[in-house]
Amino acid sequence: MKGQSYSATIEVALSQKDVFTRMNDFTKWWTRHIEGQTAKLNDEFILRYGDAQGDIHYSKHKLIEVIPDKKVVSLVTESKINWIEKDKNEWTNTKMVFELTPKGDTTELKFTHEGLLPEKECYTECAKGWDTIIKQNLYAYLSEGKALSHDFKARIAAKISPDEAIKKISDIPAWWDVSFSGSAENQNDTFIVKMGGDSFFDFTVTELIPGKRVVWLVTDCHMPWYSDKKEWANTKLIFDLAENNGITHLTFTHEGLTPEVECFKDCEPGWTHWIKTSLFSYFTTGKGNFNRPYAKK
Template sequence: MTASNFTSTILVDKTPAEAFKAINNVRGWWQGEIEGNTEKLNDEFSYRMKDVHYSKQRIIESIPNEKVVWQVIDSELSSFKDKGEWTGTTIVFEITEVGDKTEIRFTHIGLVPTFECYGGCSWAWGELIQQSLFSFLTTGKGVNVFG
């Protein structure tokens, strides 16, 4: 992974198993319409936020309590020239024990500053990871970061 891929990291007072379970419960922290299964290797699910964002992900790696990887197999970002900019990118959640806490390192491989959507997409991912996923892990409820 290069430094230009978007990355966000959180540290929570939870076990790696709890972090793994929360990440896979996508409906708990990613706002919008989610269809399909989100928990096992080769599961496919779609995400839609009104008419603004659509993406379809396949879980291509799932190592319990350590790592979850999604491949974006289709996308349509309506407000950008290249509406399929996310297609072919990879979303990685790495879970690591740090003392008595757990670190989750989120990286969207391919979401780079040269992407037209980088500003808005990196902001949205930052909010989702830092606010909603963090809240979901610490309180059991994600927060609506999109207003």
């Protein structure tokens, strides 16, 4: 017997009209990687995540049903999810359904990804993703007005223990092509990285929870390539880890690195390579990948 499509339900103390209006601005709670319109019938938009080698997740959506204050249905007309081994077009012809129901002074929002079934290859990872997007991001935006952070994020998963992953993350020269001095192995350790010329970045390991989390604070920096040479100062590099069935899932966040800052145009492809390509390679093969597709400054 086949299972049911993924669904998630949240309830917030807002009118249906307010929920409907806020929900339709997908960039506030889903992802900033959306191009196009997301509010009216027949609107089309593209969702695209990528790395240095190209798209990791591409999907094109069309709003095929919009009932004001009640329901929105988005059809996936095209898709390509490159981390799926068998059918990379698994999302094509599936639907994202948002249904609003009044519950006294609150509104219930039920989200269903029709066609995302337990037998699908991407179900486990996609269900986890939707749990975060709907139950955390969308709920926080609707109930507290907290829009999705646009801090840079990158995610990888590998067959490695969380403790071993943290050990490898701390071995910075093995996966990040920088000049390194100091130590990143223990909480309160300090280290310096340089990227050529008179650049420098001073770090302190402000948090290290074995098997779960590492946080590096940039205490000072000099970035000669930009008008604000201290742009990374007081930003944080955060590595969050979770293990499931022998697979460690890593979420990397550069807190403070947003599209509004000058270096984002260079730092986004840079971090994408160092996390998704080089650190992933170090996790899986024991060797980082320094063959980055952009010029070193």
